[in-house]
Amino acid sequence: MEMTSQRWQRTNEYLRNAFGAQDDHLAGLMADAVDRGLPDIAITADVGRLLMILTSLTPGRLAIEVGTLGGYSGIWIARGLSREGRLITVEREDLHADFAREQFDRAGVGDRVEIRRGPALEVLTRLAGELVPGSVDVVFVDAEKEEYPAYWEILKPLIAPGGLIMADNALGAGSWWIDDEGGGERNAADRFNRLVAGDDDFEAVAVPIRQGILIGRRMR
Ligand SMILES: C[S@@+](CC[C@H](N)C(=O)[O-])C[C@H]1O[C@@H](n2cnc3c(N)ncnc32)[C@H](O)[C@@H]1O
Structure with missing residues (x-):
């Protein structure tokens, strides 16, 4: 069966419809985010559910997200954490x-989510100095x-051993595709894909859902 661009589009619509409750x-x-001036570039609900399911398969003690936007993906990740789990999400x-802060509170996960503001490379470098190596169960890069x-x-x-790195745009974005x-x-x-793989x-593997999600698991 040939994969045409229309079929690819309809496949993604199907995935959002069937798995995007x-x-x-x-x-x-x-x-609401767009009304407040944020760009409409969040992941979709089927991808959010994938993040939540995979997070819930780890001990879910600490997650780091790079690229908060309005908190949409962060809420999905936070819902996959353990009861005591924390999410640190980075946004410049x-x-x-500010918008994401409101949304985390409204979603009932505000007490578990910390937003670190600033350029990601600077914030992550500081974080790496604070955190114990091997202490993060989930990373989502976006x-x-x-x-x-x-x-x-x-x-x-x-x-951590058994922990996950996940990343959006493993296969493409609005202006480019991997081929x-x-x-x-x-x-x-x-x-990046080849470094993790x-x-x-x-x-590691990349699943061709939406714009491609890389999933890597530390085995040792
Ligand atoms: C694609 S959006 C994230 C979408 C979000 N993960 C979601 O699906 O709900 C990318 C976000 O990363 C932020 N960002 C981009 N480059 C950054 C950088 N170098 N440091 C910190 N934040 C950055 C942007 O401001 C934007 O809010």
């Missing part, structure tokens, strides 16, 4: 972080695509 708050969150735009390889270098030592000839973001995503301590 969500509560009223999450369903309206991005429309105050407009986004910020500056060209910085993904650098995020990986900082975050990798923090990930393009080249380009900054495309090349950075390719480099080629790491002896990790097993």
Whole structure:
């Protein structure tokens, strides 16, 4: 069966329809965000559910998200954490972080989510100095695509054995796809995918849902 662009689009619509159930708050969150001036670039509910399910398969003690936007993906991750679990999410735009703060509180996970404001590379470098290596069960990367390889270098030592790194845009974004000839973001995503896939301590795969989600698990 040939995969055409229409079939790919309809497949993604089907996935959102069949696996994208969500509560009223999450369903309206991005429309509210857009009204407040945030860009409409969050993951979809089927991807959110994947993040929640995978998070819930780990001990769920500590998660780090890079790229908060309005808190949509963070709420899904927070719902997969253990009862005592915490999410630290990183965002450089105050407009986004302020909106996300409200949404985490409204979703009932506010006491478990800390937003660290600032450029991701600076915030993550500081975090790496604070956290015990191997203490993070879940990482979700969804910020500056060209910085993904650098995020990986900082975050990798923090990930616990059995812990996960997940990343959005493993296969594409609005302006590029992984089979393009080249380009900054495309090349950075390719480099990042291959860094995780080629790491002896990790097993990794990318699932072609929406724009591609990389899933890597620390095996040792
Ligand atoms: C694609 S959006 C994140 C979407 C969010 N994960 C969701 O699905 O709900 C990317 C976010 O990362 C933030 N961001 C981009 N580059 C960043 C950087 N270098 N440091 C910190 N935040 C950054 C943007 O301001 C934006 O809010």
